[in-house]
Amino acid sequence: MEAELVEADIVVPMKLSFKKIQAYEKYPKGQSRGRWKHLKQILQAENFQDYPPEEPNYMNIESAPSTQPCKRICDITGYQAPYVDPRTNLRYANADVFKTLRSLSTEQVQQYLSIRNAAVVLK
Amino acid sequence: MPFVSKIRRQTDYNVFPSSVPIVIDNGASYFRIGWAGETEPRVIFRNIVQRPRHKATGETVTIVGDQDPALMKYFDCTRSGPRSAFDSNVVYQFEIMEYILDFAFDRLGANGSVIDHPILITECVCNPVQSRSKMAELLFETYGVPAVAFGVDAAFSYKYNQLHGICKKDGIVICPGFTTTHVIPFVDGEPVYKGSCRTNIGGYHVTDYLKQLLSLKYPFHSSRFTWEKAEDLKLEHCYISPDYASEVRKFQEGTKEAEEKTRYWQLPWIPPPIEVPPSEEEIARKAAIREKQGQRLREMAEAKRSSKINEMENELRSLHFLVNQLDQVEEDDIPSFLSDTGYASRQELESTVSKVTQSLKKARGEPKDEPEESEENNDSLNNEKYPLLNVPDNMLTPEQLKDKRRQIFLKTTTEGRLRARQKRNEEELEKERRNQLEEERRRENPEFYLEEMRAQYKEVLERVEQKKRLKTNGSSTNGNHKSGGVGRGERLSAAQRERMRLLTTAAFDRGKGEDTFGSRDEDWQLYKLMSKDHDEDDERPDSDEAELARLSSRLQEIDPTFVQKAEGESSQTSGEAQRARPLTEEDYKIVIGIERFRCPEILFHPNLVGIDQVGLDEMSGASIRRLPNGDRELEERLTSSILMTGGCSLVPGMKERLESGIRMIRPCGSTIYVVGAMDPVLDAWRGASAFAADLNFLRNAFTKIDYEKGEDWLRRYHIRYNNL
Numbered sequence: 001m002e003a004e005l006v007e008a009d010i011v012v013p014m015k016l017s018f019k020k021i022q023a024y025e026k027y028p029k030g031q032s033r034g035r036w037k038h039l040k041q042i043l044q045a046e047n048f049q050d051y052p053p054e055e056p057n058y059m060n061i062e063s064a065p066s067t068q069p070c071k072r073i074c075d076i077t078g079y080q081a082p083y084v085d086p087r088t089n090l091r092y093a094n095a096d097v098f099k100t101l102r103s104l105s106t107e108q109v110q111q112y113l114s115i116r117n118a119a120v121v122l123k
Numbered sequence: 124m125p126f127v128s129k130i131r132r133q134t135d136y137n138v139f140p141s142s143v144p145i146v147i148d149n150g151a152s153y154f155r156i157g158w159a160g161e162t163e164p165r166v167i168f169r170n171i172v173q174r175p176r177h178k179a180t181g182e183t184v185t186i187v188g189d190q191d192p193a194l195m196k197y198f199d200c201t202r203s204g205p206r207s208a209f210d211s212n213v214v215y216q217f218e219i220m221e222y223i224l225d226f227a228f229d230r231l232g233a234n235g236s237v238i239d240h241p242i243l244i245t246e247c248v249c250n251p252v253q254s255r256s257k258m259a260e261l262l263f264e265t266y267g268v269p270a271v272a273f274g275v276d277a278a279f280s281y282k283y284n285q286l287h288g289i290c291k292k293d294g295i296v297i298c299p300g301f302t303t304t305h306v307i308p309f310v311d312g313e314p315v316y317k318g319s320c321r322t323n324i325g326g327y328h329v330t331d332y333l334k335q336l337l338s339l340k341y342p343f344h345s346s347r348f349t350w351e352k353a354e355d356l357k358l359e360h361c362y363i364s365p366d367y368a369s370e371v372r373k374f375q376e377g378t379k380e381a382e383e384k385t386r387y388w389q390l391p392w393i394p395p396p397i398e399v400p401p402s403e404e405e406i407a408r409k410a411a412i413r414e415k416q417g418q419r420l421r422e423m424a425e426a427k428r429s430s431k432i433n434e435m436e437n438e439l440r441s442l443h444f445l446v447n448q449l450d451q452v453e454e455d456d457i458p459s460f461l462s463d464t465g466y467a468s469r470q471e472l473e474s475t476v477s478k479v480t481q482s483l484k485k486a487r488g489e490p491k492d493e494p495e496e497s498e499e500n501n502d503s504l505n506n507e508k509y510p511l512l513n514v515p516d517n518m519l520t521p522e523q524l525k526d527k528r529r530q531i532f533l534k535t536t537t538e539g540r541l542r543a544r545q546k547r548n549e550e551e552l553e554k555e556r557r558n559q560l561e562e563e564r565r566r567e568n569p570e571f572y573l574e575e576m577r578a579q580y581k582e583v584l585e586r587v588e589q590k591k592r593l594k595t596n597g598s599s600t601n602g603n604h605k606s607g608g609v610g611r612g613e614r615l616s617a618a619q620r621e622r623m624r625l626l627t628t629a630a631f632d633r634g635k636g637e638d639t640f641g642s643r644d645e646d647w648q649l650y651k652l653m654s655k656d657h658d659e660d661d662e663r664p665d666s667d668e669a670e671l672a673r674l675s676s677r678l679q680e681i682d683p684t685f686v687q688k689a690e691g692e693s694s695q696t697s698g699e700a701q702r703a704r705p706l707t708e709e710d711y712k713i714v715i716g717i718e719r720f721r722c723p724e725i726l727f728h729p730n731l732v733g734i735d736q737v738g739l740d741e742m743s744g745a746s747i748r749r750l751p752n753g754d755r756e757l758e759e760r761l762t763s764s765i766l767m768t769g770g771c772s773l774v775p776g777m778k779e780r781l782e783s784g785i786r787m788i789r790p791c792g793s794t795i796y797v798v799g800a801m802d803p804v805l806d807a808w809r810g811a812s813a814f815a816a817d818l819n820f821l822r823n824a825f826t827k828i829d830y831e832k833g834e835d836w837l838r839r840y841h842i843r844y845n846n847l
Contacts, residue, residue: 001180008194009132011177012185012226018233020267023185023225027218036217039210042253056316058213058249063322063745066737071367071728078717079375080368093375108339115335117733 075112076101089113128189129167136232141269144241144815144824145231148276148808151209152301152326152770154188155808156227159243159815164808166230171205172222173198187226211323212247212303213254217261224266237267241824243815245276245807248305248319252838256830259837263827272824274814274842276807277305278314280768282844283810284800285312293757294764295743297781299726299771300325306742308750308761312845318750322736324729326771329361330354332732333722341713344390356715357722360386363776364720365783367728374717385716392711428486435483442476509534565681573682580674587667625653723774727784740784762793768800768807814844 005011015022037045048057072091074081079093085101088109092098104112113119139158148155150170157164168188175198177184184198208219228238242262246255255273262268277298284290292312298305302325308318334353338345364370374381401409445464449472452460457469466472509530511523519527565572629649640646725731727738737745743765747758762785767777782797789795800806814820823842830837 001177002197005194005197008191010186010190010194012187012222012229016225016229016233018228018235018238018267019225019265020237021265023218023221026221026265036215037253039213039215042213042215042251045253046251054317056249056319058247058251061249061316061319061321063320063736063742065735066728066730066741068741070730073367073371073721073731077375078721079371108342111335111339115332115732116730 075116089118127167128169129165130188130230131166132230133165133232136234139240141239142241144243144272144820145238146808146812146815147227147242147244148279148811149214149245150276150301150807151207151212151303153804154223154227155805156231157808157812159812159820161812162809164805164812166227168226170209170223171207172219173200173205174203174222175200176202185222185225187223209302212300213251214246214258215254217257220258221261221265224261228266238262239267239269241270241272241815241821242268243272243274243811243820243824245279245811246273247303248275248277248307248321249316252834256834256837259825259830263830270821270824270826271830272815272820272842273840274811274844275307275314276300276811277307277768278309278844279808279810279814280800280803280806281307281309281314281766281810282312283806283813284766284768285309286810286813287801289798289801290766291760291764293760294766295746295761296766296768297739297743297772298767298769299739300769302327304726304739304742304769304771306739306746308746310750310757310761314844315750318746320737320742320746320749322729322734322738322742324726324732324734324736324738325769326357328725328729328732328734329722329771330357332725333357333361333718336718336722337713337715343710344713347390347713356388358773360715360719361723361774362720363723363726363774363780365776365779367720367724370720371717381716384719385714386719388713388715389708390711390713392706392708394708395706432483432486435479435486439476439479439483442472442479446472446476569681576674576678576682580671580678583667583671583674587671590667622653625649629653720776723771723777726771726774727780738784740781741788743785744788759793762789763796765795765797766800767797768803770804772799772803814842 001011014024043059046057046059048059051057053060072081073079074093074097075090076097077093079097081091081093083092083098084090085092085098088101088104090101090109090112092101101109110119144159146157146159146164148164152170153167154170155164155167157166171188173186174183175186175195176182178197178199186198206216206219208214208216208223210216214220244258244262246258250273258273259271262271277296277300280298281290281294281296285292285294290296292309294309296305296307296309296314298307302323304322304325306320307314307316309315330350330353333356334348334350337353337356338348341348374384449457449460449469461467461469461472464472466475511519511527511530512534514523514527516524516527561572725734727740729736729738743762747761750757765781765785767781771777778797778799782795785797786793786795802809825840829840
């Protein structure tokens, strides 16, 4: 290893005296990926439905959708958007924005939509 | 910058007895570790791991946190980006968590055989048991810690601020974090998780929103907007507007205030080299070089010509010599003599002589000896030139008849040529006259003339374009479909389509009824129509196009502002024109105006980024509603002590916005008091440190024996914060 790296000491040593089991023993190469349950799977395995609903858990402390009217802002400029383009589904504020909106490529339109989680997702 | 890494290796690990707990604030963005009872964590780093390959040795190594980018050149990072152990705010990848803990304990200076200190580590509110038990397992099995305690970071922060009199024992903590935002009510100094509330939005989303907006706004510079850069921009420039709608209107109307609030980020821009017009000397030098080259070429051509002339002269001389010899040769010997020379007859020899003479003259640049003007007075010559013309046919032998026919042909062609020339001359005169006329009109009233010309040009141009459109099926009437989006039928011109129709009828309709094809002569014209594409119409410029060319050339002469419309250019959009021009400094200037408050706005309106949950202000209302009883007095006490903590509460304007937002959802006249934490970033660790320093701490912690009681036990495990 280069002297510069040794001096900077950025690499975590392979063997650490304070560990009972070293990482390389636990995770031989190539085993690590996909071993871990994602949050969704973890939550499913928790079986929250088996517990009384008044007991707080990770699922039921999640907040509900807002009761206030949904705020609509122009996807491109951020102005308040009274209009929706039926072709691209983008919200826009005025005619000038509409012009730029129509000059966008499909890819850009989808990117704008995906920001607010409204893009067409092909599965 | 509130986020600073501290990764120097500590040397005083062995000074602390094994009873002193180690305190860890395991946040989704930053990891902080230190000793209980101290006010500052010893080690702070970004909670990420990279596992790149070391280029020289090929080993996979572990690098934790942000490191000097200059050192990363020794590693091959193409297959391993920075990874986090968190999914949302829950630890799920314990392999990564292990690397992080390795690094943390190593930096704290641990060097014994196990970590012989109790550990207090933070987790999210209502952490799933699976995650909690895996963390406990890791700490007990791998590091051999004697005892572990789990607590919530926001609660520690509240308790720490309560200790310092910032907030009361009843209150609400609002903690916008990295990936999630929590609101937890406190009653009698204990968090009530039943009333807590989580929205899955945080600083991560704000930075991501900013990054995406900017890279969509400036697609040319999208590579500039790295995660780190966006984070820096957010920390430096973002603020929360008191009212989004009115703030955005200021920008929309372009008021002075908006102008002042707009920030600019100038990217490094190198102006393109300016082309210096060549100096006089340069021009002269170049001209001299060109002249020299021309001279050399001329000399070469001259040499070639003279050698050719020489050659021809020699040939001519030898031919003359041959002719002279032929004159002297006896009549009978001529054939044998000629066979030696390669000529068939005397005539051939003579014609060769004349040919060579002609070409020699041409090479020398002498005029042809065919007098052109002879055609002027050819009437008198006609009789000499065409002697057989006026002789009746019946007086001629068949050979003479043939000659006569040839003479007639020659005569008619010469006459035709003459007529054509005359016509051409007349036309030229006519044109000249017209030009003169126009010139006069122009001199009389130049303005009016120019107007007239322009109008004429426009009219003709329109006519020509109309014709063209008709020819190409009229599909491009609006000019929008010039490129792309043209269907199959639209590709053919009208003539081509007609031809296709003919072909198909010929192919399929022949068998129907009585076949009368060929009974009339016109039927055969069909093949003529079929065999060509009728494109020759396009080749020949029609009168309109000629007129257009004339007008445009004329306009170019007299009108300096005239721009000839190239074909297809009329439909070019302004966007394409912009791309063509050279990039200027302006193009490298990133304008951050509305984005400054548009991005943090998602904390209050998560639906702007597609998360359908309540925002920060509504959360406190929802949280209070979740509390068991409608105790108005308690509610009053809660809202009069609202603490903001967590990294995102550092955004300027947060306090005012929260206060007005909560006022809107609470009953009229309630006391609302929002206060910021002393240090929103580090208070959680400090609170935890103070908590762990208490003598009663071990009563809140659990050992490996407790852990082995099973998950149900672990689920019910909660610490009591009132130790403090």
